[in-house]
Amino acid sequence: MPVHDWDHDVPGRERAADDGTKAVERVFRAEYGRLIASLVRRFGDIDLAEEAAGDALVAALERWPDTGVPPNPGAWLTSTAGNRAIDRIRREGKRDAKHQAALMTHDDSAHAPTGPVEDDRLRLIFTCCHPALAPEARIALTLRLLGGLTVAEVAQAFLVPETTMAQRITRAKKKISAANVPYRVPEAADLAERLGPVLTVLFLVFNEGYLASGDGDPVRAELTREAIRLTRVLHGLLPDEPEVTGLLAMMLLIEARRAARVRNGQLVPLHEQDRAGWDRTLIAEGHALVRECLAINRAGPYQLLAAINAVHTDAPTAAVTDWSQVVALYDQLVRLDPSPVVALNRAVAVAELDGPSVALALVDRLPLQRYHAWNAVRADLLRRLGRSAEARQAYDAALAGTQNSAERAYLVRKRGELV
Incomplete structure (x- = not known):
């Protein structure tokens, strides 16, 4: 031996x-x-x-x-x-x-949920999204409890200091206890009223899985899958709510690209992805859901995001993407949600349609200097304009603002390509 x-x-x-x-x-x-x-x-x-x-x-x-x-x-x-x-x-x-x-309870129930209303995680979301809580507190608490995000990661999602977020989450938990908020999914008549914050939470849980804010796995597939699963449950409960349909469609169309988004430890931007690796079954389902939304004709933010992703996934190559349609959809989205982050994403599309100089003028007006994605977009536009010294500074700022290993590897590569 x-x-x-x-x-x-x-x-x-x-x-x-x-x-x-x-x-x-x-x-x-x-x-x-x-x-x-x-x-x-x-x-x-x-x-x-x-x-x-x-x-x-x-x-x-x-x-x-x-x-x-x-x-x-x-x-x-x-x-x-x-x-x-x-x-x-x-x-x-x-x-x-x-x-x-509780001491008398022996919890031998099956690990899988027994049905939509009996789903523990869906009940937890609705508990955390109770109207008694402030909107920011609802979302932050659910991200912490459902997504397992650290307080620092939740703070980063909200672009606020960690101490501020810790206080917000603590206050929310105390209010749930003091108000005896019930741990249940609301009755059908009350679902629509409570829907907005729940959809926001599911979107942010998906977003954290799509591009993790921490320094662990760069893409957290378990979170994207969980967000999709719970959104499917909601869609089953509220099949005629177009924003639920739109959110599910958006998630499926983005999830379809997951296998192509990281290569050799580096983030792969949309225009560089191998489209042969996209999941065509998910894309077909997402497109069908987008068509359902169009038939209802009651536009909302998630439906517009789904439509934007439908345009991207409909193009056989990045070169033939219909950027005019993408910008037009963002124009509608800005009217419904005039947030600086939406405006930043619109500017990325404008760069493809009208050039990086026009887009940079839009980006520089946004109050997002602490947001790493603002610096990353700005760095790319400056690079395309040949302003290498400024681009290098912007890449450094973007690197300082993200811990995601795949995103950092991509930014380091692009910074190294500057002349």
């Missing part, structure tokens, strides 16, 4: 431990929304759910690097977190009726 020298290979063991830790963190992020939602359903307490989930992560970090990730990591985390929550209740002497009932 051969003798192995693994015990003496300290660097190798350290690398294995690091890989094991990263594997645990990836699984935990993927399962976080499901875990929190099931704990909130069971115990009715968001703070307790977060604390118990954190305890389960510590337990996984202690065990899984040695034993390996279990066959059903979600079930393991749910069981462990439930036990830790019960331990916390006992230690802290909480004995109100709600927690007593």
Whole structure:
């Protein structure tokens, strides 16, 4: 029997431990929304759910690097977190009726949802998007709980300081507790009224998966898939709401391009993507949903975003993209949503139609200096205009504003190509 020298290979063991830790963190992020939602359903307490989930992560970090990730990591985390929550209740002497009932519950339910209204994560979204909360707080809290984003990542999505976001999330949780906000999907008559913030949350969860703000995986497929799954559930509940249809169409058309968006660790912009790698089944479904929206003829922001992506996915090559149609759709979108981020995206399309000089004049008027995408767009326009020194500064500013490894690799490459 051969003798192995693994015990003496300290660097190798350290690398294995690091890989094991990263594997645990990836699984935990993927399962976080499901875990929190099931704990909130069971115990009715968001703070307790977060604390118990954190305890389960510590337990996984202690065990899984040695034993390996279990066959059903979600079930393991749910069981462990439930036990830790019960331990916390006992230690802290909480004995109100709600927690007593939780102690008596053995949560052996199947991991998969049993139906639209019984979906724990959908109920969590509607809880966090209750009208009692300010709109910004609703979105921030749901991103934190459903998407498993750190407070810093949520703050980056809102372009506010981390301390501000931490206070906002804390206040939202306290208000849910004080107001006894119910943990449920509203009745059909109330769904439409509560829909706006829910759609915003689903859009932002998808966006975080599409281009992650942290320094982990550059694309978080589990978040894009989860956002699509929940939007499908909503579409089933509200098939005649065109904005739900539009949001689903937009997600599918962007998700269809996911496999082509990163190559060799670098982000691949739309015009450089290998369109043979796009998912034609998702594109066909997305186009069909866009046609449904056109038939209803009640335009909204998500429908317009879907239509823009339909134009992109309809073009067999980047060179034949109908940029005039894209700009016209953005013109409609700016009227409905006159935000600087929408104006920035419109400027990108204008650059293809009217040239980088016209687009740069539009970009320079936007109050987005702290937004890394503003700097990245500006850098590209300056590069195309031959203003290399200014472009280099803009690339540096864009790099300083993003931790996404694939995006950073792309920006570094483009900066290095400057003459």
